[in-house]
Amino acid sequence: MSKLRVAVVGTGLIANIKHLPAWTKLQGKGQVELVAICDINAENARKVADKFNVPNVHTDLAQLIAKEKPDIIDICTPPKTHCPLAVLAAEAGCHVMVEKPMAMNLEECDRIINAAKAKNVKIMCGHSDLFYRSFMKGKELLAKGAIGEFRGMRIFLSTPRDYITAKEDHWGNKLPGGVIGETGPHVVYMTLPFIPVIKEVGVFALKMLGEYPWSPYEDYRIELVGEKTACSIACTYTNSEWLCEVQLLGSYGMMTLDLETQAVTVYKRKDLKPTSAAFSQLRQARQLVTETFAVGARYLTGGVDSTHDIMCAEFVKAIQENKPSPVPGEEGRETIRVLNEIVGQLEQKYGKTIDSK
Numbered sequence: 001m002s003k004l005r006v007a008v009v010g011t012g013l014i015a016n017i018k019h020l021p022a023w024t025k026l027q028g029k030g031q032v033e034l035v036a037i038c039d040i041n042a043e044n045a046r047k048v049a050d051k052f053n054v055p056n057v058h059t060d061l062a063q064l065i066a067k068e069k070p071d072i073i074d075i076c077t078p079p080k081t082h083c084p085l086a087v088l089a090a091e092a093g094c095h096v097m098v099e100k101p102m103a104m105n106l107e108e109c110d111r112i113i114n115a116a117k118a119k120n121v122k123i124m125c126g127h128s129d130l131f132y133r134s135f136m137k138g139k140e141l142l143a144k145g146a147i148g149e150f151r152g153m154r155i156f157l158s159t160p161r162d163y164i165t166a167k168e169d170h171w172g173n174k175l176p177g178g179v180i181g182e183t184g185p186h187v188v189y190m191t192l193p194f195i196p197v198i199k200e201v202g203v204f205a206l207k208m209l210g211e212y213p214w215s216p217y218e219d220y221r222i223e224l225v226g227e228k229t230a231c232s233i234a235c236t237y238t239n240s241e242w243l244c245e246v247q248l249l250g251s252y253g254m255m256t257l258d259l260e261t262q263a264v265t266v267y268k269r270k271d272l273k274p275t276s277a278a279f280s281q282l283r284q285a286r287q288l289v290t291e292t293f294a295v296g297a298r299y300l301t302g303g304v305d306s307t308h309d310i311m312c313a314e315f316v317k318a319i320q321e322n323k324p325s326p327v328p329g330e331e332g333r334e335t336i337r338v339l340n341e342i343v344g345q346l347e348q349k350y351g352k353t354i355d356s357k
């Protein structure tokens, strides 16, 4: 089978730390050829090309496509550019991987989906957290009945303030609703595998840090309510720590998926006796130790693929085997529908943020 020709657009943070290493890994396995990168910042693009041994550098995607004839365009630029770049790539007959959020609104998502349908190419949304070991394992355990029937969930996401909030000029602070537009897609798309139809949305936001006047809010509390189950979400940008924990509640047990340590623990607390609580805690501690050694051993032997490694590999497989995209445009669209509902409610409650005025 011939190698798929890949080009990456945008050579900033996520391209450097995740996408380019993932494509380089697949190139090493002989599955793809990383043919070009593109960025409006030519100097940065050149530096990144040298770092990853990419032969061709462009500052314009249309020119890149005409010259390099890639099979896959991987879009790693800020959200406002996703739609024009993805439509351009799809109309040129390229398969498209597009980082989250897929686009700014439903109309843009539809334009991408329709362009891809017209040319019979695939869209893969960069919903990378779906590919964490702990997230995939939790989904599998739930499907096997480890905690009974699904009864609801909770997500706690802490992103250090230095990541975006503290940076006055970061585009993430200028999205409608503030920084939730950047990290919000993660918590929404992580809810969808468990609660596929979100019927109601509730939201509260707090402006907590006076030292960042450009940031509209730093703490968001969101409720996503489905037909019979609900998800409570806390997204905070107020401290210096990374934390992402998903808790699943079942009809006879609970499960915690730690997306940072990759540990999954299943636990039950049937009564309020101190001994029961202690045994439950001990069983959880035993699982944490086992999980820590299992994940640690894989890291030490170099056997851990990043979420983006898995995402890129799965996309290549879907193209080669002509199977549906693992995260199709429709899933990206639904994430944007819910995210924009969240932002709409924020604006109704507290007024528009800087960028949506």
Ligand SMILES: NC(=O)c1ccc[n+]([C@@H]2O[C@H](COP(=O)([O-])OP(=O)(O)OC[C@H]3O[C@@H](n4cnc5c(N)ncnc54)[C@H](O)[C@@H]3O)[C@@H](O)[C@H]2O)c1
Binding pocket: 009, 010, 011, 012, 013, 014, 015, 038, 039, 040, 041, 044, 059, 076, 077, 078, 079, 081, 099, 100, 101, 126, 127, 128, 129, 182
């Ligand atoms: N999946 C994840 O975990 C994750 C993590 C971080 C960022 N992201 C997403 O990745 C995307 C990029 O984020 P980032 O943090 O790397 O941004 P960044 O600002 O670090 O980099 C963006 C790059 O795109 C370039 N660019 C802008 N417009 C362009 C255009 N029209 N054509 C070509 N290049 C252009 C910029 O010059 C810059 O080099 C965003 O959508 C973000 O939400 C995803």
